[in-house]
Amino acid sequence: MKYIAGIDLGGTNIKTVIVNTDFKVVVSKSVPTPFQRPKEETFSVINHHVENLLQEGSIERKDLLGIGFGIPGLTDSRTNVAYNIPFLGWTNTNMAEPIRQYFGVPVFAENDGNVNALGEMHFGAGRGFEDILLITLGTGLGCGIITGGKLLHGASRVAAEAGHMVIEAGGDQCVCGKRGCFESCCSGTALTRYARRFAIEFSETSLMKETNGNLFAITGEMIQRGYDDGDLVCRKVIEVFSEKLSVGLVNLIDLFNPGIVIISGGVARLGDRVLTPTRRLVEASLMHPVQKCDIVQGQLDSNAGVMGACSLVAEGLNIPIK
Ligand SMILES: [Zn+2]
Structure with missing residues (x-):
């Protein structure tokens, strides 16, 4: 079985799910968002959070296909660059690269409102x-x-x-x-x-x-x-x-x-x-x-973002959502 991770970066929490390729949630967890810490430290929190979740689900890294990432700010999903994330004070930041380097899988970033819409379209009220x-x-x-x-x-x-x-x-x-x-x-x-x-x-x-x-x-x-x-x-x-x-x-x-x-x-x-x-x-x-x-x-309540983030990976890697 292969897996996809979806991350939703919020002002209070970073929420993550891991789903299988049938888009059933295997594990899910939130950690507090680091408040105005250096970028490296924040990405390190995100990477370890995903890593812990893989361990919790007894999932090997080689079975992870990709990671989707919902970003609370203006974000270009072609380049994965967030132009601004107001509550973190970040501008012009590549949101995918530090995660891609750590896990060695494709990472797809997209604005969180868009990601929520995708989540509800594929799995919720918008079906x-x-x-x-x-x-x-x-x-x-x-x-x-x-x-x-x-x-x-x-x-x-x-x-x-x-x-x-x-x-x-x-x-x-x-x-x-x-x-x-x-x-x-x-x-x-x-x-x-x-x-x-x-x-x-x-x-x-x-x-x-x-x-x-x-x-x-x-x-x-x-x-x-x-x-x-x-x-x-x-x-x-x-x-x-x-x-x-x-x-x-x-x-x-x-x-x-x-x-x-x-x-x-x-x-x-x-x-x-x-x-x-x-x-x-x-x-x-x-x-x-x-x-x-x-x-x-x-x-989907608070799961819309993470499920939408998983659907970014499905779209990027041509994995069908049934
Ligand atoms: Zn305004």
Whole structure:
């Protein structure tokens, strides 16, 4: 039996799976992402993490066919160069070479939003669709666009940065320097920012009690509990969040005419609390019913990235995905 490794580099964790050539997960594990360490040290952590996983699965190195790598930043999948990885402070870094040298197998790097979209297309909610819009709502907002069964890459391979299209002129400050980006309006970070803002206005909220007044300690789970208990602030947070999400989605649906919209990432765990109002608002804003498509939660949860990374290897080495 031969094997493929998929790595998802996140702001908190580096998640890795090893699958067999039937794409069944053999072993899976996460380790904390080293915070602002030298590149060599970070790559050494990644290589040892994969090495440990091979040992755990009793897999010999010679049976590893290749490694796929999801990168949280602008990445050219032809050259494997990441132009920027903001939270690591890295620019113009070949993400594949240090891993290829260590394991002696082909390594394929790709933007994480794209990798998530591939994961859901091959193994999750996007199966059977050739035109897919995927939005990941985590700390930031990731996007992957599949059109005619292929990722949309663009002229310099950095397309689908939907997180930084402006959906609200003069809106909240984004990490990219602009205001009112889709990401600054719709992400896990935005969700808790809205909760803080509304909790200050209406202090009769469960969020005050749950955080002992430290509103920076608000989590998505607290908002979810408050929403389910009918807390007005939590209801308002979800309402505003869904409105902004629907604006971004309508823009993207107008542009790309997807057959399905998949929402993944931590915020997607709010499920129909967010998706039901979002579907209603999106539908009301379409120009014609022919544009209508399902808006669903991803099926792979936090495995979309690693499974998509494995599919990069399948594509690169012509291994069929059944
Ligand atoms: Zn931005």
